[in-house]
Amino acid sequence: MPSTENQGSSSSFSSFGRSIFGARQEQVHSVEASNESDSCNLELGLFQKHVTDRFQVLSAASDEEFLSIDWIQKLLGAFISCQEEFRAILLNNKEQVTKPPFDRMISEFFERSVKALDICNASRDGIEKIRTWQKHLEIVFCALGSSKRALTEGHFRRARKALMDLALATLDEKESGSVFSQRNRSFGRHNSSKDHHSSSGHSRSHSWSVSRSWSAAKQLQSIANNLVSPRATEIAAASGLVIPVYTINCILLIVLWTLVAAIPCQDRGLSIHFSVPRQLSWSTPVTALYERITEESKKRERRNSNGLLKEIYQVEKWIGSIGAPSEGGLPEDNGLSN
Template sequence: MPSTDNEGSSSPFSSIGRAIYGIRQGQVHSLEANQRSTVRDSELESFQKQVADRFQYLSRVGDDELLSINWMRKLMDAFICCHEEFRAILLNNKEQVSNTPLDRSIFEFLERLVKALDICNASRDGIEKIRVWLKHLEIIMCALSSNHRAFSEGQFLRARKALMDLALAMLDQKDSGSVLPQRNRSFGRHNTNKYHHRHFTGLSRSHSWSVSRSWSAAKQLHTIASNLVPPRGNEIVATNGLAIPFYTMNSVLLFVLWALVAAVPCQDRGLNIQLSVPRQFSWSTPVTSLHERIMEESKKRERRNSNGLLKEINQVETCAQRMTDLVDSVQFPLTDEQKMEVEQNVKELTLVCEALRNGLDPLERQVREVFRKIMTFRAEGLD
């Protein structure tokens, strides 16, 4: 009888079936890879567009609005939004980010974030310092409020004393020879000691030092800027384009921290940071424009040893100088012209105080939020 073994007769069909199955599987994997690639490209393009749009919006402001508290809050918000989209890109490409060559990129970014945390803390110190100035400004404002009564010599003596205290408070800590320890309300930790709060309002409220006396904002910025170069073509290809958002986010981080140090009083401020972005990046033009405008403003203020480029700080310095000149020059009884000058200066001072009262808390919250976002990202990155 002929053999009834089916293996020989069925094996060619099995081989063909396996081959067809393999081809189909390969097509499915290829299709999935193409879909992943399309989604990734869309994410990368969206990220670049968001960065460009946000900084284009920030660059449209006039010189009178640039570096104001309101503008700085918008800058912090832009960083938070860009940071969140960058984080989403990394989470969607976790496997590739954790492997060579991107593992080195994530490590370098996490190292820069450590420096960013210090700058956030130092900026918080600077905001607290401005609050101390505000208290002196309010004393001056109250002392010289006429309430439709004749100005007395006692009012001017009180205003002069407050102006002297303000001048000392606005000196750099090293220049003032202060022996009080400058502490910072470290983010997330508050001192509940009522005695400490009552006697050291405006100084620090935490049990930990924010930055040491030898700490330098300028050095931190230089460290963050070091080795920050645009990715080369082979790096872009090797990382499927992911090298681009790393460079973009590093540049955004550097610019935002640099602007923060420029705006508020910081220990050993220094703004001589090179920020050269190739023109092929869509966000290059607005970021470069803002960098140039802020540097130009810095050159104007250097002559007066300004505490910071924040618009409201400039107003404080201007009002304080005018008020000091006025208080030192008046003679009693005041002439009608002198009374009008005092009242006008008090009005200007009132506007400055209102801007600081309304703006400092929201700005501090934004800086705190930046700090927390960075902390969360570092924890996720290390995990």
């Protein structure tokens, strides 16, 4: 029969062994948790830095490049890059997505993303409208651009008609309704007979993919509603993950707002209040971008302007010189555009 002394020694050894093993497990879990926390913090920090760097470049663009087609392409490219990084953060922290307050903020971001699709559709329609203008300009170039032939009255008639059609195409539909009802459009989508006899009283030169009552200004306001910086308690509860959610929401809003400012959209409007906490590194370039576009709108925007895109502004300036010989315009119409 084993001695009680040996039993006590064995029991003490087992207890000591379990305590050592348990302590080592706690240390391993502590180190793993610390490593995961450090990795998450590094990922979130890099996301903020990349957003800052991308919008620093955009906000510091030269006057020649700012709000041009090339600049808009860079803006969209920067947003796509930010969105891809944000998606990676969500995939790496899937366990947090269903926990409050993270779940609510993610849900709100998805709702804003769905609303953004309308603005994307309206912007696409605006680009189609600009392409129609380009076709009119190509007619003018073909009629007057050749130096190898003598210009005849027919060339001037063709160019003059194309310029008048271009001027009409850039007008707001409500303003140009009575004119469009009497003119055949050379370009643009053809509407059905139902649209042709719509309550507007004229066939539309362009078929918007959004309803007639849809408003870009109201849609932007809807996206901006309730977009507030997270509280300290929410940041702590979600281990800081609410910061990138707030960041991507703000970036989405500023990009959509810029698209509406630059490109022809139904019921354009820029009257949203945009303010972000200064302690966020990307707040400086994004706020600078917002203020710069706002200033441009004050300098260049006029009644019924189609957008702040630099190329649109150049076309509008040219249209404004039609029928003004002192400014190098073509001769007066004299009925040649009919």
